Amino acid sequence: MDTFLQQLVNGLTAGSVYAVVALGYTMVYGIIQLINFAHGEVVMIGAMVAFTVINALAPGGLPPLVVVLVGTACAIPVCMLVGYSMERLAYRPLRGAPRLAPLITAIGVSILLQHLAMLVWSRNVLAFPQIIQNTTYTLAGASITSVQIAIIAVCIALMGGLALLVYRTQLGTAMRATAQNPHVAGLMGVDVNRVIAATFVIGAALGAVAGVLYGTYYGVAQYTMGSILGLKAFSAAVLGGIGNIPGAMLGGVLLGLVEALGAGYIGDLSDLCAYGWIADLMGEQCDGGHFILFGSNYQDVFAFLVLIVVLVFRPSGLLGERVGDRA
């Protein structure tokens, strides 16, 4: 029982970060039908910038929370600038080009950013300075740390803020209108290019925060961290229905939970010695021991497995509906 609760807590933490990253994918896809493969790299740059700032300030004796906040405050504008630049320089010139062109470009931007980051921050795994006092609370047999609580709370706040922006403000209405029909939005006076740029910038800002949270949580950052994190967040967006904002939130949290629960149980479930008849077959190999087929390092596979299964039954994702007309 406590494994379950514990993995629930861990999954919720990772999942809420996935959700915030997934929003960046889904917003851009929703508005220009582009899978921005470079979004994972934006998140990585957010983590890297924060790492540099936190590392520089850590010995200064400032309160740890202030240091992390300053790190985040530096990461956000840098990522916004990266997001804006990639839209302006790489994607906008390709507007109206066949869909494959921006897609390949996105892969190119992703590789470019990764290598730029390598030049700036080296190939090494950078250890995030652990400056925050991590208090652990015990809750019905599971433990939750103050960092986990903070991560979940920040992510909920970001998602709530984004939902307000998208569903309650003029810019958000213009974003949704542009997503549905950019030509008519333009005819009504919406500067479509600006709205698209704003979408990239907002997604990048969310990514920056997610990068800092991720780095703080796992305690490490590396120039390659954007690929797997990006892939998972993208999967989360697809799981929820790409282009759908609540879907990205749901998909992210679900993916985190599935991954954590999978990691928590896959060892026990794939312990061949736990199954009587197999144990009999295996004889002495099982005498008082275990024969674990899949360890928790298979958790990534687990997440993608769930994605595939969901897509087989609901190709448009959990909350996605096929938008029929783009008249």
Next chain:
Amino acid sequence: MLLEARGLEVHYGGIRAVKGIDLAVDEGELVCLIGANGAGKTSTLKAICRLIPSRAGMLRYRGEDIATSPVHALPRKGLVMVPEGRGIFRQLTVEENLAIGAYALGGGDPEPQYASFPRLRERRKQVAGTLSGGEQQMLAIARALMTRPKLLLLDEPSMGLAPLMVAKIFEIVREIARQGVTILLVEQNARLALELARRGYVMESGAITLTGTAGDLLHDSKVREAYLGEGVA
């Protein structure tokens, strides 16, 4: 002269859809542009609002050359189009559709539109895709009016509507014109359009072949034969 086009050309790849037409609309006028399917009416309107580039020709709105204006700059200047097929945002609510109309002005009060279209007020929280065809057309017009236009381009507002609704939409157009908005109306329904308009242009395979007062066009034998479905007497 509120709007003036001279030698306007639109090409799609190798196709010349609009072949150097001259067209002018004065302040306060209601002018119609009629013609068969594929004549180039929609292409003409799209070129005027810069939705598609014109290959050649001059385009002036209130004396200003707008041939290089970006699309989104025109509503701010008072030039707006209700596109063919309405182009409402189906997944936005009625209210949100109207808000997009006011976007160029940085917001606006939808109350006057609700007063003219009580149907829209009742359905303001409803997603626009669930409105009937006639209601969608009303919404498209109301949304354009939110930009407080001086010149309203209407592309086949009667398309796909039952006769009663067509009459209603034409009544609305007449009312908008009465309030001082200049209108350039594209219509398949030539009789209704000519009865409503002061002047008209007839377009055939990308060229303007006839122009005159609505009365003259209504009595022109070629127009009667080709567009009003009457044999020549």
